Amino acid sequence: xxxxxxxxxxxxxxxxxxxxxxxxxxxxxxxxxxxxxxxxxxxxxxxxxxxxxxxxxxxxxxxxxxxxxxxxxxxxxxxxxxxxxxxxxxxxxxxxxxxxxxxxxxxxxxxxxxxxx
Numbered sequence: 001x002x003x004x005x006x007x008x009x010x011x012x013x014x015x016x017x018x019x020x021x022x023x024x025x026x027x028x029x030x031x032x033x034x035x036x037x038x039x040x041x042x043x044x045x046x047x048x049x050x051x052x053x054x055x056x057x058x059x060x061x062x063x064x065x066x067x068x069x070x071x072x073x074x075x076x077x078x079x080x081x082x083x084x085x086x087x088x089x090x091x092x093x094x095x096x097x098x099x100x101x102x103x104x105x106x107x108x109x110x111x112x113x114x115x116x117x
Contacts, residue, residue, distance in 0.1 A: 002072050002073075003072070003073040003074065004070045004071065004072055004073055005070065005071060005072075005073040006068045006069065006070055007062060007069045007070065007071045007080060007083060007084055007087070008068075008069050008084055008087065009067045009068050009069065010051070010054055010064070010067045010068075010069065010091075011067055013069070013087060013088055013091050014091060014094065014095075017067065018047055018050050018051055018054070018067070019043075019047050021050070021095060021098065022043065022046050022047060022050060022098065022101075022102070023043075025095075025098045025099075025102060026043075026046075026102060026106075033106070037106055042105045042106050045105045046101050046102060046105045046106070049101045049104065049105060050094075050097070050098070050101055051064060051067075053094065053097045053101070054091060054094060057090040057091060057094065058087060058090065059083060059086045059087065059090065061083060062083055062086075062087055069087060071083055
């Protein structure tokens, strides 16, 4: 099995952790809706979907494992640098998918435990 190495992390490439990006994006929403998002598991679904979108944008030869971006070990430094530059380029506008991810995983009308039927 080939040896791999961590090239970087999603957090380093984006300047903040994926969960922080999503939290900052949804913080403008209604307090009851935000509570529902946290309690329902929708927030975790959003983070998984966001990381899946990140993984789909990575160049060939790079893949995601958690927050870490991996490549095969033992490549020349200039190749590693080129892959990292390509990763950063491809992730440059990844925040554009946040709205679609939130819309997909968040309810239009959250069902709260204390709400009237």
